[in-house]
Amino acid sequence: MKIKIEFETEYKKVKPKCHVSTINDGASFDLEKTLTVDIDLVVVENDNLSIEFLNKDDNDDNVIKIKSIHIDDINLQHFIYKGVFRPAYNNEWYSKQDPKPPSEYTPCLELRHHGIWSLEISTPIWKMIMEQWINDKTDS
Amino acid sequence: MTKQIPKLLKDAMENNTVDVDVLSKHLKIPWIKLDIKIPNLDIPISTEDWREKWGFKDLDKNSYQVNQWNGNLLFGPTEWQKFLDKANQLGEQIDEDCKCRLFRKQFKYDWYIEKDNVVRKAISKIFPDDDLNLVNTYTLPPGGWLFPHRDYGSDDLGLNKIYVAVKWGKGNVFGMYGCGNIPIEQGDVILLNNYSLPHWVYNGSDDDRIVLDISANLKSKNISEVIQRSFINKFS
Numbered sequence: 001m002k003i004k005i006e007f008e009t010e011y012k013k014v015k016p017k018c019h020v021s022t023i024n025d026g027a028s029f030d031l032e033k034t035l036t037v038d039i040d041l042v043v044v045e046n047d048n049l050s051i052e053f054l055n056k057d058d059n060d061d062n063v064i065k066i067k068s069i070h071i072d073d074i075n076l077q078h079f080i081y082k083g084v085f086r087p088a089y090n091n092e093w094y095s096k097q098d099p100k101p102p103s104e105y106t107p108c109l110e111l112r113h114h115g116i117w118s119l120e121i122s123t124p125i126w127k128m129i130m131e132q133w134i135n136d137k138t139d140s
Numbered sequence: 141m142t143k144q145i146p147k148l149l150k151d152a153m154e155n156n157t158v159d160v161d162v163l164s165k166h167l168k169i170p171w172i173k174l175d176i177k178i179p180n181l182d183i184p185i186s187t188e189d190w191r192e193k194w195g196f197k198d199l200d201k202n203s204y205q206v207n208q209w210n211g212n213l214l215f216g217p218t219e220w221q222k223f224l225d226k227a228n229q230l231g232e233q234i235d236e237d238c239k240c241r242l243f244r245k246q247f248k249y250d251w252y253i254e255k256d257n258v259v260r261k262a263i264s265k266i267f268p269d270d271d272l273n274l275v276n277t278y279t280l281p282p283g284g285w286l287f288p289h290r291d292y293g294s295d296d297l298g299l300n301k302i303y304v305a306v307k308w309g310k311g312n313v314f315g316m317y318g319c320g321n322i323p324i325e326q327g328d329v330i331l332l333n334n335y336s337l338p339h340w341v342y343n344g345s346d347d348d349r350i351v352l353d354i355s356a357n358l359k360s361k362n363i364s365e366v367i368q369r370s371f372i373n374k375f376s
Contacts, residue, residue: 126288130317133290133338
């Protein structure tokens with residue numbers, strides 16, 4: 001299934017690298033300041049789209065920002081905010097923190113640590129979006 | 141049958157009628173076609189920028205969410221900017237109908253069109269001005285669309301919007317997720333629940349699609365009778 005992800009990054013010298021995957025498929029990318037990644041990945045009925053920040057460099061302070069995601073040519077719009085980022089903190093940095101930072105962040109579209117951002121998805125995508133609207137509890 | 145029955149049961153049996161409050165607030169059915177027809181009305185395509193008027197942040201008329209969809213305000217708050225400053229504090233997600241409903245008693249509301257305007261005359265036959273919250277057009281030229289979305293209110297309403305298909309050529313679509321397309325024909329008047337399910341519109345006809353959107357007190361005498369009658373007809 002076609003997946004398009006629009007990235008923006010921050011870095012001085014160390015260009016961020018990421019691995020985009022579903023449960024059964026994946027591909028790695030070297031990112032630029034802005035880059036749109038187009039890939040075709042196997043997506044099963046109930047799947048998980050993941051983006052792993054592979055080369056966080058604390059000296060460079062490189063950052064990956066997810067700007068938009070299209071799956072099957074459908075813009076997931078604000079539903080990307082349902083994604084969860086689970087950082088794998090640098091041990092040395094983590095030991096110095098008091099209080100300790102959270103084990104996961106959501107909503108989160110900026111990856112500022114090594115770790116994996118993931119979003120539960122299901123197919124067909126159009127139906128997944130409709131179901132998310134139905135279950136949206138924004139209404140009082 | 142014994143006449144010795146509990147008072148609660150007796151009262152319920154004797155007094156239970158179709159209640160517009162229950163229909164609109166508790167039943168989450170997506171629409172009811174009302175047993176009335178609105179005469180042919182000559183409404184021009186909108187010249188006003190509906191999104192700019194309401195201060196929507198995304199002002200791109202041809203953005204992802206809409207394509208050429210627009211509307212004109214016909215009845216609503218007269219101190220517009222004051223109203224908007226207050227109403228937009230509720231957040232962008234609360235829809236226009238709900239904003240006008242919530243502030244009905246805080247601001248002066250009136251018509252934006254002349255007394256002899258055919259639309260005003262047709263609506264005034266059904267609703268006294270005091271029972272109106274918002275009247276506007278929604279217009280969509282051929283090829284225009286409104287993307288799948290769900291509207292949000294702040295008062296948990298279901299059936300709410302009176303939706304008049306003033307000009308509705310073959311090829312127009314009003315999709316309601318999980319329910320198929322609403323079977324709308326030109327002249328139909330629908331009581332619409334735009335809060336429970338995602339929905340979308342597309343004009344696949346060769347002509348402009350013109351809709352009249354009325355947010356009103358559904359307990360207003362004339363319309364409540366129509367709603368009650370329509371409900372009984374549909375579900376009997």
